[in-house]
Amino acid sequence: MPDVATLPSLPGDEGGPVFAEPWEAHAFALAVKLSESGLFTWSEWSAALGAELAEASRRGESDDGSRYYHHWLAALETLVTAKQAVDNSHLLVRKEEWAEAYRRTPHGHPVTLSSAPREVTGSISGSAEICAVADGAASGE
Secondary structure: OOOHHHOOOOOEEOOEEOOOOHHHHHHHHHHHHHHHOOOOOHHHHHHHHHHHHHHHHHOOOOOOOOOHHHHHHHHHHHHHHHOOOOOHHHHHHHHHHHHHHHHHOOOOOOOOOOOOOOOOOOOOOOHHHHHHHHHHHHHOO
């Protein structure tokens, strides 16, 4: 596994990274796996995450750690689209599907999608895992 000590502001304790929601652990594991598979180096990942955190700071977002993995996911989406591992339009369509599912779900009920992801022309195979992580972030899982 890459050296997580090189990551800026990683929430953790003496046992390692700490996750508040399952989707956070999925996003973490996906970034590690994509780096190990050679899609990007850990240095590229650290730089992408650092840039996302710096941009959040410039926007005046709180630095209390509560949105850390939202920034992690945004950095991951930016990096995999830059590396052409997934088509950005595929991510956008899936996010809109989750937003619509959220809007139609009664308060207190779990948010679920009623169908499989719509096909997007030009999407690259292998994007399903990235979209699944984005799905978890959108649904709060």
